[in-house]
Amino acid sequence: MAGVPWTPAAAEVHQYLTAALSHGGAAALPYAWDARWMVHQHLAALSHAFPTLRPTAGHFTHNDGRRATLLRAEGTIPLATSSSACLPVSIWLLEAYPHRPPAVFLSFPPGTAVKPRHPLVDPSGSVSVPYLCSWIFPYYNLIDLVRSLAHLFSQDPPFAVSPIAIHDAKAGETAKVVEAVQRHLAAAGKSHTAEMEALLDTQTLLKRRKAEIARGLTGLEEEKELLEQQLQMLTMNCDVTASWVAKNHRRPTASLDGVFEPSDGHSRRTMECVAADMAAEDVMYALDEALREGCVPLDAYLKSVRTMSREQFFHRAFSAKLAPPQP
Template identity: 25%
Template sequence: MAVDTERLRQWLSNYHNPDVAYRDILRVTNQYRGLHPEQDVYTFNDGTRMELVNLSGTIPVRYRGAVYNIPICIWLIDTHPKNAPICYVKPTPDMSIKVSMFVDQNGKIYLPYLHDWLPNSSDLIGLIQVLIVTFGEQPPVFAKAKDSDMPYPPNSFMAPGGSYNIPPYPPTSYPPSSTGFGGYPPYPPSSNTSFPGYPPYTAPYPPYPPANNFGGPSPGVGTGTIKDEHIRESLLTAIEEKLLRRMKEQFQQNQAELETLKRTQEELKQGKAKLDSILSRLEKEQNDLDKNITLLKDKEQELNNAIERISNQETIDVDDAVTTTAPLYKQLLNAFAEEAALEDAIYYMGEALRCGVIDLDVFLRQVRTLSRKQFMLRALMQKCRQKAGLSV
């Protein structure tokens, strides 16, 4: 059945996160064609009634090599995905609920996945996959007994791979109990409670049918009297299922803790490597800093000695102080000084022309002469630098 997306968006308009709920529902309906969205009124334990969207239909469950269509209904709370959905098994009139640690007598489903629901990592696809695996180990329904005590016909509801017409699902078909099955609290919209243990046994459940009767003939009930061996078998089955569940939960918890410890160990190793690298770099920088401090102290001492030596000497003539070590350098120094003097002379000739001290003809004649000398001096300096191996 194709999903009416416009109607679905209208149903989800009052949800806190309508876009997230819309995407989750479409992912489910695209992968599991037996489920489709509906809107109905849900009644909570305190009597509150609210229009909610649910996913009704069947999911394929493999049991002993055959595939069975198990009817379920998943109610999405208006705070989805912040809070876990509320799930039910919806048997047909010809089927009965098989009560277990996962399903109570009203069909309400209890799973660790729902109890440990995380908004950022849990979703409807993961929930349905957990339901398929759980129901594959413990089927939630079995066929009712008939007067003729004959097996179901091949095309009945529980035939492998078969189909059925889903009966109407009124909101009060599964009235939530005050305590839930086995002492488990029901799932209100903001359920964050934990599962306590089973309460004392008060009323026996009907004997469970053998596993190979799932979807086949109903269990022989004879006169309908519940015998002591039936009660004993029921108690032993409940205890066995409870112990198995506790063992699985303990194993999963230990495995999760082990994985967490492994990740923590890897993070600590990576942190240790980073700290070792940082310490090594800091030690190297500290050694370089000590060397630089020693060098600066030596240079400071040299400067202090030079200042003291110069302060004790007489005034030095700059012209006498500037000497060269070779005739080539002296020629380069003289050419540079003369070229700088010509540059100043040309500047002051321009100032004299601007002030009217000399006329234009005198200015041009003198500037031409000075520029020619300046050009020759620059060529001489370039040749001297090449000869001395200096940069040009």
Template identity: 20%
Template sequence: MSLESVFSKAVTKYRYPDIMKSEVRSVVQHYPGLKPTFTEYVFNDGKTMELICLKGVIPVTYKENQYNIPVEIYVQDAHPYATPIAYVKPTQDMCIKPSRNVNENGLVFLPYLHEWKPNQSDLLGLVQVMCVVFGDCSPVYTRRRPQANTPVNNTRPAYPPPAGYYGGAPQPPYPVYTGTSNPSPGYPAAPAGGYYPTGATSSPSAMPPYPPISQIPSYPSQHPPVNRTGTISEEHIRASLISGVEDKVRRRYEEKMMQYKAEIEVLQRTETDLQKGKRQLEEMCTRLRNEQNELDRTKVLLQEKKTELNTAVAKLAAQGEMDIEEAVTPTAPLYNQIFNLYAEENAIQDAIYYLGEALRCDAIDLEVFLKQIRELSRKQFFLSALLHKCRRTAGLAA
């Protein structure tokens, strides 16, 4: 099933589909061994829900060998505000090795899940942490198979087979569980309705802790040859100890490098988001500064206009009452004639309007109305013709 077909089925089931699709695409891009499916998940209380499941294998480096650990990661419908559910799903040739990180049913317990934060945690970070943690303590081991009795040379220890490579050549066998770890308390349980669903029947409180470093078997990369007399000299012991220490330091160095690499990738994504937010804030600040400058300029202009108005009002108040007839004084007799003609024409227009209102209210009869209208219209016509001639003589628009 393709990725888009899975999204098309699941998009209506999720509250935040855009975030879910973005994180699932990122996981599939970085870990091709994980394939998304849309399947049904049964919770401990019997409730069932169709969820997206990232099913497949993740590459884990354990004791300088690379293994493919089968896992299933269920993405809840309220993701990223609900913690994902992770399981280790062993094949027929594997068994689950219970620890403080994985219980007997394969349910994964990690501090990354227990301290899940919607705005900081994501699916890619979860897979990376699982790779690092499983590289420190393998969650599965190979089933023991009966073998024919063969003579064993007790003079030399048995070493693991040569390390294969990730691809065409077969993988090295999974580590064999010895069952010598002691149970100890694991991570604290999440609050009700919190991080972990109650789909598993066993509690993480019964899981054994990580074995101390001194209990992890280490195989020296080089072994000093035994002399013909059967005795081991101090030089042989010293070379063996140095080789063992170098091998152990190398393994711890690789584990720390993987862990720090995963943390650096998370920090780089966070830095990218912060840089993007910084640019957006800078653009907003620039826009606000421009708007503030525009408002300051408008404020200064309004204050100037207000000052001019106050000055004009004070000047008019100091002049006292003004005669309306003397308010407009033309500069030439022709302009005075134009002003009087225009005023008289508008007065006739007002008189015609009020005669019409009087006729409508039956204040005058029709004969009087028609007589007055004829006289006023004739007078208005001559005034308009004379006004047009004066304006043309004065060089004004007709």
């Protein structure tokens, strides 16, 4: 038998079976330790091949009254008669499994009963098919057993349905449909209500943004008018400046040195001393920058600074003599 692909459902079944079969002591299942791996493999493979059959543990009562906690595969088996036809079944793995066949029982849906004198099922629901009667380990397994049950019961369904049960089933189906429609309508109503609330919120947001855009446009219009006024003023100033330039651009340019003339010889000497003092200050500043940038060696820098300081001292002293006495 091939291994079971590792899927989330298979992982869940594997986890459940591992936990159930690993118990010891009083809670241990009554399977031989050397057979537990085979029990695990058979149930996991069956659950993968028929997802409607899930392994569970339950209390089983033998014909002699003994009770035991055993594993079973419980669910439905699909039949070939219809895509929706299925057979509720419980497959119990007895203590001697897999060396002895499992016990198979049918579950009775409401309003149904086993057909009288059915060759494969007794009135209690116990199933006896050739596959179980000829069980030989290790050639037989649960998957082939379920396939045999599906084939046999598709040819001869075991249940007889009464007219009352059919009516009740139809009424139950109608009630299920009505309930499903009501649930759908309720869900649709909630969805539409939520959608309307979202649309109303969006409408409110759009109105608020419309007002903000209107205020922004008003502010831009006002700013545009202000800029146009400023542009007109600048244009007028440019025209005035252009007119002045047109009138005065041919006049001879006066020398900056001739703009300010000293009134007498004393003032001329004072102005020359101040100019020489400031020139010496500028030269020493330039020497500082040149030394900082490494353009002038230190000895040349010191020599030049001493020279300029001496000249600046003489100019300042001469300027102090020329200054009028303070009252």
